[in-house]
Amino acid sequence: MHFVYNDEQVMLRDSVDRYGQDVWHGADRKVIVAEGAARRWCDMADLGWLALALPETHGGLGGGPVDVMAVMEGLGRHLMVSPFVATCVLAPALLANGGDAAGEVMAQIGRGEALVGAGLIEAGGGHDLHRVASRAERSAGTWRLTGAKLHVEDGADADWFIVSARTAGAEDDEGGIGLFLLPAGADGLTVERFRSIDQHRHARLKLDGVTAAIPLASVDNALPTITAGVDRAICAYLAEATGSMEAAADATLEYLRTRQQFGVAIGSFQALQHRMVDMAIACEEARAMTYQATLSLHHAAQARRRAVSGAKARVSQSGIFVGQQAVQLHGGVGFSDELIISHHLRRQMMLDLAHGPADHHVALFAQAAVAA
């Protein structure tokens, strides 16, 4: 049992931190985001991050969850807006053992040539991954997909989509779910695009008889692959949330030391000190839960689900608490767009939502506990 990064992971974490300091200045945030993600994506490809979690058989570095955590902390700390988790963590997990086409897409991901989004949830299904009403029907050797996917995290600019669709059974059966890979330009696919309050770019999909879909490994029992992939993505987001929380807390602490009101630093007021302490404790809890979940990813499904859902719930709660307190302790400037603080809160709100908010995961944790 130990909680220390190895030397390579320290180097990785430091390189992300340096890149964040060099490129992602909080004060220039508007300009950086407006430039678009393409150039920065090339930077990240050059730095080798995009291939980190890809298997070595497809041009990747074969990095594990702790390596991903080392990168994600920095993405969170510097609030880098990028589709990294969707493309480089979730997509490879869903594409693994998915055949030749999937292998080629993974190679493209590593080279920075393709963005991939995953459409896994639907209207009326909450965040439940097994509630799939979209259908995939096979006729004359071709799969034909019909239905809609409510939200694709970071999917607005995707070149490829991976969607779940039902090949058998009722809308809430755990079996009978397949995974399909389709190009963004497929006939019958409508991609509706949205910007969120944290500047990420998402999508909603309509599937109207799409025939260009390529089936991935399992066409009737993909749910275990989907939940395992989503759990990896969640762990990456936990590390991002923790990095963001710590950055927001650090900035707030600095502000308490320097901001003068009533002739003294506001950090001399006990009411504010105690709030700051509660933020520091929330950061500690989030880091502990991030470790605990990430280091449980190799466990059997039940134990893994419980660890990840418990962590997702607590990190979401802690992240929103820290973000809100950071805004409050900064006062008016905390509310402004100019200061980085409000961007941390906005990101925490969206991180809570990504792959299911705290309450959803509390319920999943409870289910796993009853079964345990």
Next chain:
Amino acid sequence: MNLDFDAAEIAFRDEVREFFSQGIPSDWRAKVRAGLRLAPEDLIAWQKRLAARGWGAPTWPKAHGGTGWTATQQYIFWSEAARADAPMQFHQGLELIGPIIFTYGSEAMKAHYLPRIIAADDWWCQGYSEPGAGSDLAALRTRADRDGDHYVINGQKMWTSYAHVADQMFVLARTAQEARRQQGISLILVDMTTPGVRVRPIETMDEKRVTAEVFLDDVRVPLASLVGEEGMGWTYGKVLLDRERMVAAANAIFLTQVIRGIRDAATRRRIGGVALIEKPGFAAKLAQFEIEVTALQTMVLRLMDDAARGADSGPRGSMVKLRWSQLTQAGTALWTEAIGPEAAHFAAIDHAALAPDMPYAVQGALYSRVTSIYGGSSEIQRNIIARRALNL
């Protein structure tokens, strides 16, 4: 980075699990799970059993009769104890005065007292707080004046838990009047049978009757009762902060017991034919509690990992104390909620049987209120973290 035990640690876990698999009476269960201490005679018997196995002092170095265990072994030991519904060891001798004696005490003191602590031959109580010195401990007024080869102690101590059963008390007393209040305070050991020591129980809201006031009137103790040097009592007390992080860590590990208490009560109780634990509202509250306990326990693992590497754990000890007290309060409240209407049946007026877990769940909920007050209140813990870790 990994959270898995190695083969030697798994073997150790199995050995500990085997030990805890017997000798724990079932009538201890509800009390222990509710975070309540067993009766002193039960705790003494328990300590003697551990001592006979060589496990009397899990956190002490071997040189002083301890186990010399690693932080991971301590974690395993406490986890297994918690899992078996075993009680926590009584800490005032083992964790509070013992380590001060082996760090600062004379050879004679070590030879006499340390084995007696491990063997539970002496029960120790802590004479720190006073009516005018609570969170502001440096305001203490109890005096120890030299008279020949004795100190003569005069003053009043308060919230001295288990003073009525204790054989020995460690007392902070003023041996000199200095400009700085923290100076001139000494740590002195007092035999509770010494003439002039008078104990008066304090009734508390949990009806536990474990704490007391101690009046010290011309109590004469030999000069050799002084621990270390005169005027250094405050500094020695700071050693406790390091030890207290281990007490807080152990407490946090034992929180799994209250989870089982809640779970059993909520499984037993049915409302409209459905077990309470199956109801989504209650299940969500229990899940939230368990999740927060998991977070705290992982913080404890990090604390222990720091200790194993000799790294400074900064404010984590205070954070663990603070969060543990919040969670023991939340947990016992949820347990009380799970019991339902019969939580009102605290004591039988005639001879009727109480509901299962009663009165302990409610008594635990009441007792839990003091956990955020003693050992440095939650507000003091926040002050400590703000000052030491955040430099505010």
